[in-house]
Amino acid sequence: MVYWDIVRFSFLRFFAYPYEILAKTAERVIEVIFLIMFWSLYSKSSNQAVSVPQISAYFLIAMGVADLTMSRWGALSNLIGNMVKSGQISNYMIKPVNLVWALYAISLGRNGLRVMLAIINILLGLIIFPPQGILQIGMFVVMLILSWFISFAYNLFEGILFLHFTDAVGIRNSIQNFIRVFTGAMVPIYLFPSPLKEIVLYLPFPAMIYGPASAFSIQTFDYSVIRQILIALFWAVFLNIAMRKWWHYSMKKYEAVGI
Structure with a gap:
């Protein structure tokens, strides 16, 4: 309950800046229009057969998934980095709450509008390219859950970098x-060259965005689908265990300001 209150409080503070709300909404509309125009031109000039409704739906859903899971902007890692640099993280270390979940709740609340726009993005994508049946819907739900776990570990990894480096902004931006590129946020993985595509599919990155966004395009529950789920499940479990252990180790070594 305490984490929900943190989310709600952080989200309500956002409404104190109405012009920022309008700017975020306009930014998303422009981004969607640009993507549709780009892929419309690409489909006309390329030898590859690209369905404009399908690719438009893909990017709408991909953008929505990326914002829902924070894999696109790294909201949690950004918050951790700012609090470590300012020393504010020490204020939360002495409170009777789980530090990671408290910071996640703050970042979720502060990005509440982005989450709302993400849901709208996904719904628009489903309207443009509706799922063919329960298989596609089920696959989307499964991959979205796995995407959240992997993205959470990724955010935690980026945040931990600030506990070990004086200024990890450059490293984080490079990552x-x-x-x-490799999550499918800019180019769908199925458009990658074949050798590179096969290698990338075994990495955790496609499960963060490409997996959920492409779920509505699958036709049958075959070996490739099972492989995709198992790879994502492996990385979700492994990365979360590894990052939580590294987080606890790093926090023990961290000398916070004021402690």
Whole structure:
């Protein structure tokens, strides 16, 4: 209950800045229009057969998933980094709450509008390219859950970097640029060259965005689908265990300001 109160309080503070709400909404509309125009032109000039409704729906859903799971902007890692640099994290270390979940609740509340727009994005994608049946819906739900776990571990990893480096902003920005490519946020994985695609599919990155966004395009529950789920499940479990252990180790070594 305490974490929900943190989310609600952080979200309500956002409404004190109405112009920022309008700016975020306009930014999302422009981004969607640009993507649709880009892929419309690409489909006309490319030899590859690209369905404009399908690719538009893919990016709408991909953008929505990325914002829901914080894999696109790294809201949690950004908050951890700012609090470590300012020393404010020490205020939460002495409170009777789980530090990670408290920070996650704050970042979720502060990005409440982004979450709302993400849901709208996904719904628009489903309207443009509706799922064919329960298989696609079930696959989307499963991959979205796994995406959340992997993205959570990814955010925690980026946040931990600030506990070990004086200024990890440059490192984090490099990682985020890498992530945008190999998660399928910029280019769907199925458009990658074949050898590279096979390698990338065994990494955790596609499960963060490409997995949920492409779930509505699957036709049958075959080996490739099972492999995709098992790979994502492995990375979700492994990364969360590894990052939680590294987090606890790093916090023990961290000398917070004022403690």
